[in-house]
Amino acid sequence: MRPPERRIVFHRPWVGVEEEARCTGALRALRLVGNGPEGKRFQERLRALLGGWHVFFTPSCTAAFEMALMGLDLPPGAEVVCPAFTYPSMTNAIVNAGLTLRMIDVDPGTFMIDPTLLPAACNARTRAVVVVHYAGMGARMDEVNAFARVRGLVVIEDAAQGIGAAYRGRPLGTLGDLGCISFHATKNLTTGEGGALCVPIEHLARRFEILHEKGTDRAAFLRGEVDKYTWVDRGGSFVQSDLLAALGLAQMDRLGEINRRRQGVARRYLDSLRDLEAPGAFALPRVPEGTTEPNWHIFALRVDTARRDRFVKALKAEGIDASTHYEPLHLSPFARSRLGTGPGLLPVTEEICGTLVRLPIWPQMTDEDALDVVRAVRKVHVGLA
Numbered sequence: 153m154r155p156p157e158r159r160i161v162f163h164r165p166w167v168g169v170e171e172e173a174r175c176t177g178a179l180r181a182l183r184l185v186g187n188g189p190e191g192k193r194f195q196e197r198l199r200a201l202l203g204g205w206h207v208f209f210t211p212s213c214t215a216a217f218e219m220a221l222m223g224l225d226l227p228p229g230a231e232v233v234c235p236a237f238t239y240p241s242m243t244n245a246i247v248n249a250g251l252t253l254r255m256i257d258v259d260p261g262t263f264m265i266d267p268t269l270l271p272a273a274c275n276a277r278t279r280a281v282v283v284v285h286y287a288g289m290g291a292r293m294d295e296v297n298a299f300a301r302v303r304g305l306v307v308i309e310d311a312a313q314g315i316g317a318a319y320r321g322r323p324l325g326t327l328g329d330l331g332c333i334s335f336h337a338t339k340n341l342t343t344g345e346g347g348a349l350c351v352p353i354e355h356l357a358r359r360f361e362i363l364h365e366k367g368t369d370r371a372a373f374l375r376g377e378v379d380k381y382t383w384v385d386r387g388g389s390f391v392q393s394d395l396l397a398a399l400g401l402a403q404m405d406r407l408g409e410i411n412r413r414r415q416g417v418a419r420r421y422l423d424s425l426r427d428l429e430a431p432g433a434f435a436l437p438r439v440p441e442g443t444t445e446p447n448w449h450i451f452a453l454r455v456d457t458a459r460r461d462r463f464v465k466a467l468k469a470e471g472i473d474a475s476t477h478y479e480p481l482h483l484s485p486f487a488r489s490r491l492g493t494g495p496g497l498l499p500v501t502e503e504i505c506g507t508l509v510r511l512p513i514w515p516q517m518t519d520e521d522a523l524d525v526v527r528a529v530r531k532v533h534v535g536l537a
């Protein structure tokens with residue numbers, strides 16, 4: 153049993169003197185509102201990282217979803233397909249936009265959208281498909297995009313967990329039509345709370361910069377294109393403060409090292425636990441085909457359903473803050489009462505949610521920390537066999 157001060161927490165953001173200096177600088181210069189010098193610089197850095205896509209820094213990934221749906225102007229009642237193995241951010245945005253949510257099952261190997269299920273999930277009212285990239289790995293985008301192109305569907309990527317990760321060499325969040333990223337404190341790059349909407353095309357970006365700024369042409373005003381700004385379209389309060397953009401700039405300088413260190417922890421886990429693998433009882437995560445740069449946002453292994461909750465509890469008792477993950481969204485109280493969903497509807501999602509165990513993974517974990525986690529996992533695995 154580890155003493156409380158040596159407990160291995162589930163996650164700890166890596167924030168140091170560089171972040172302090174950037175934030176203090178922004179604070180002293182009174183750069184508090186958004187889309188000022190820090191905001192512009194952060195969005196430009198993101199844009200460079202994301203292959204030249206236009207980037208809007210938002211209060212959260214959830215806000216980026218809301219902005220994306222607002223900009224798409226889908227007709228009321230249009231259907232949007234979204235995996236049920238996810239966080240209720242996108243599903244909320246869909247419901248709030250007056251659209252019809254159609255939940256879909258996932259691929260048992262990757263925990264991400266199974267493109268072969270799309271034909272049955274789509275109908276004449278379907279207008280968009282949401283792809284959730286899980287754990288800093290890429291979903292099967294080639295197949296999703298090919299299907300969407302034939303059917304005229306918009307592909308929205310939930311790349312909340314995907315910063316710095318790539319699929320076939322292209323950054324997650326820039327593979328479909330619109331991409332959304334999170335900078336929540338749990339994410340690889342954090343601004344505490346925060347997110348980004350990624351937009352590929354200039355004319356769409358012009359529309360989104362108005363939505364971003366509460367329906368005004370403030371962005372054009374800041375560029376000196378108009379001498380005052382006013383209400384020109386729908387919009388929302390989607391701008392994030394320059395103070396947090398300053399934090400993001402310092403984090404951006406660290407991102408490469410953050411992701412390298414996370415990859416190192418993942419490698420240690422994979423190398424040291426490989427021999428425990430047994431079909432149906434213990435499975436390590438795999439980097440799916442096509443993922444060229446996993447950022448290891450999550451390290452999720454699977455154990456059999458009968459042991460899963462006891463497994464997590466026993467790891468906690470060993471001083472290791474392991475965790476389960478999503479509850480199936482189609483079994484949530486809201487979905488059951490408002491959408492009429494229930495058990496058995498999406499069996500792969502139910503199976504994954506009942507078997508998943510996330511191990512601590514964060515950039516400042518030492519190899520000794522990782523080995524302590526390994527020892528605890530081995531002990532618990534044998535103890536609960």
Ligand SMILES: Cc1ncc(COP(=O)(O)O)c(C=O)c1O
Nearest residue numbers: 212213214239241312334336347
């Ligand atoms: C897949 C996924 N999408 C969206 C979100 C929400 O991100 P945010 O808190 O920035 O709105 C999360 C949060 O963890 C997530 O895991």
